[in-house]
Amino acid sequence: MAMYNDKVMDLFMNPQNVGEIENADGVGTYGSPVCGDMMKMSLKIENNVIVDAKFKTFGCGSAIASSSMATEMIIGKTIDEALNITNKDVLKELGGLPGPKIHCSVLSEQAIKAAIYDYAQKHGLEFEGLKDYDPNASEDDHLHEHDEEDGE
Amino acid sequence: MQKVYLDYSATTPVKKEVLDEMIPYFTEKFGNPSSLYEIGADSKEAITKARGQVAGLIGAGEKEIIFTSCGSESDNWALIGTAEAKKDKGNHIITTAIEHHAVLHTCKYLEKHGFEVTYLGVDEDGRINLSELEAAITDKTILISIMFINNEMGAIQPIKEAAAIAKKHGIWFHTDAVQALGNVEIDVKELGVDMMSMSAHKIYGPKGIGAMYLRKGVVLPGFIHGGAQEFKKRAGTESVPNIVGFGKAAELAKENLSEHIARLSELRDYFIKEVTTKIPDVDVNGGMKYRHPGNVNLTFNFIEGESLLILLDMKGICISTGSACSSASLVPSHVLSALGVPVEKIHGSLRFSIGDFTTKEDLDYTVENLIEIVAKLRTISSVSSEKGW
Numbered sequence: 111m112a113m114y115n116d117k118v119m120d121l122f123m124n125p126q127n128v129g130e131i132e133n134a135d136g137v138g139t140y141g142s143p144v145c146g147d148m149m150k151m152s153l154k155i156e157n158n159v160i161v162d163a164k165f166k167t168f169g170c171g172s173a174i175a176s177s178s179m180a181t182e183m184i185i186g187k188t189i190d191e192a193l194n195i196t197n198k199d200v201l202k203e204l205g206g207l208p209g210p211k212i213h214c215s216v217l218s219e220q221a222i223k224a225a226i227y228d229y230a231q232k233h234g235l236e237f238e239g240l241k242d243y244d245p246n247a248s249e250d251d252h253l254h255e256h257d258e259e260d261g262e
Numbered sequence: 263m264q265k266v267y268l269d270y271s272a273t274t275p276v277k278k279e280v281l282d283e284m285i286p287y288f289t290e291k292f293g294n295p296s297s298l299y300e301i302g303a304d305s306k307e308a309i310t311k312a313r314g315q316v317a318g319l320i321g322a323g324e325k326e327i328i329f330t331s332c333g334s335e336s337d338n339w340a341l342i343g344t345a346e347a348k349k350d351k352g353n354h355i356i357t358t359a360i361e362h363h364a365v366l367h368t369c370k371y372l373e374k375h376g377f378e379v380t381y382l383g384v385d386e387d388g389r390i391n392l393s394e395l396e397a398a399i400t401d402k403t404i405l406i407s408i409m410f411i412n413n414e415m416g417a418i419q420p421i422k423e424a425a426a427i428a429k430k431h432g433i434w435f436h437t438d439a440v441q442a443l444g445n446v447e448i449d450v451k452e453l454g455v456d457m458m459s460m461s462a463h464k465i466y467g468p469k470g471i472g473a474m475y476l477r478k479g480v481v482l483p484g485f486i487h488g489g490a491q492e493f494k495k496r497a498g499t500e501s502v503p504n505i506v507g508f509g510k511a512a513e514l515a516k517e518n519l520s521e522h523i524a525r526l527s528e529l530r531d532y533f534i535k536e537v538t539t540k541i542p543d544v545d546v547n548g549g550m551k552y553r554h555p556g557n558v559n560l561t562f563n564f565i566e567g568e569s570l571l572i573l574l575d576m577k578g579i580c581i582s583t584g585s586a587c588s589s590a591s592l593v594p595s596h597v598l599s600a601l602g603v604p605v606e607k608i609h610g611s612l613r614f615s616i617g618d619f620t621t622k623e624d625l626d627y628t629v630e631n632l633i634e635i636v637a638k639l640r641t642i643s644s645v646s647s648e649k650g651w
Binding site (some may be wrong): 114122123125128139142144146147148149150165166167168169170171173174262 | 273565568573585609641651
């Protein structure tokens with residue numbers, strides 16, 4: 111399909127780290143099926159380092175590819191490093207997404223933050239990267255412009 | 263790789279018999295129909311023949327068929343033309359919430375110019391309620407425009423009954439029959455419609471040619487100005503090869519109509535049965551009783567339509583989705599919304615449209631791949647039947 115580059119297609123066809131970690135240290139969800147995409151991220155954290163990450167995503171090809179890429183990017187990183195990852199970093203690693211799909215990379219950035227926030231809450235920890243994090247922010251806060259189109 | 267085309271509601275391939283008729287009109291029979299010498303007259307004659315063929319498919323008189331560039335032009339003309347012709351009578355138009363954008367966006371345009379539009383809702387079968395239609399009429403109503411068959415979920419509207427209501431109140435009635443043409447019996451006299459939009463590329467004819475049925479006595483101001491073509495109703499040098507192709511396609515559609523309907527309905531019902539028995543958590547969108555013979559609209563719960571579409575495309579299967587994530591549009595289908603399908607389920611909706619070249623083997627191949635792809639995407643999905651939405 112010409113709309114995605116090879117890297118995105120490959121990750122969509124063969125996503126890495128799909129699933130849920132049992133007894134995860136942090137679990138976070140972002141998005142909703144109503145918005146068209148929802149990602150659930152679970153993390154295994156040891157000594158402040160993310161040793162494993164798994165995801166489940168309801169969404170389009172780019173949402174699935176972004177999710178897969180995000181898990182790969184955070185495994186082995188410290189929590190602070192993971193919190194510094196932005197959707198632009200995910201986009202860059204993916205080699206870009208078509209314009210209307212850029213919000214899919216926000217999904218993974220926010221799911222990482224949600225999962226770490228859950229970990230921080232459970233352990234009474236504070237992280238610099240979560241200072242401005244609002245767990246109740248909705249996807250509408252960064253919603254895309256709505257173009258109508260029809261080709262029939 | 264096997265190629266399976268299941269998007270006949272988007273467009274159809276041109277049939278060979280149609281193309282064969284068209285070819286000479288690109289080269290040796292290239293004359294302008296308005297020219298007086300022989301090759302001009304030949305072109306003019308070809309148009310007259312095609313007009314008769316299109317008229318024949320819908321039971322119209324020859325002079326009641328006006329060729330346009332596409333179905334959308336016909337829709338635009340019907341609405342804007344009526345608005346202009348009847349502006350002294352009133353400024354109210356009644357249509358439905360499930361129209362094609364060629365009607366809906368034209369209504370939005372007219373709303374900006376002082377017109378008021380009522381958008382009728384539909385029931386779970388995708389059909390309008392006739393008493394609601396009648397109740398919506400005011401003394402300012404100048405036009406009722408109701409699509410014959412919906413392009414997404416295939417609902418066939420009660421056009422004859424709706425047209426009768428319009429007539430009773432002295433209001434013009436238009437129907438967008440782009441999806442209906444060649445897929446149901448149409449007799450404009452029996453239906454009692456005043457205007458009807460049609461398109462060739464949905465009935466195995468070429469793209470770039472449409473037509474309007476304009477009942478004798480309905481006087482619409484012209485939409486394209488600058489020449490005496492099409493009984494002075496639509497200027498512009500006629501697209502002779504396309505018109506010839508439309509004519510042939512209409513002739514074939516008429517010849518094959520009952521067989522076409524029977525064959526498509528059988529394939530459609532077979533496909534729905536196969537998918538719904540072999541894949542869990544699939545909903546059929548729209549009712550079955552009044553449905554386009556080739557239309558299948560399904561929601562695959564807990565997964566998103568664009569990812570399904572891409573994986574099917576990788577297997578050579580062409581379908582379309584009502585998902586907001588499809589192509590550049592991030593708005594979920596307005597038609598499925600009007601049907602009352604929850605947004606999360608619209609994201610997972612796919613339309614399969616079956617046509618004359620579809621075989622049972624194509625459908626079996628599609629089902630086989632759907633089973634695999636749906637299972638794969640459900641493994642990845644963060645929602646499931648156990649956890650719910």
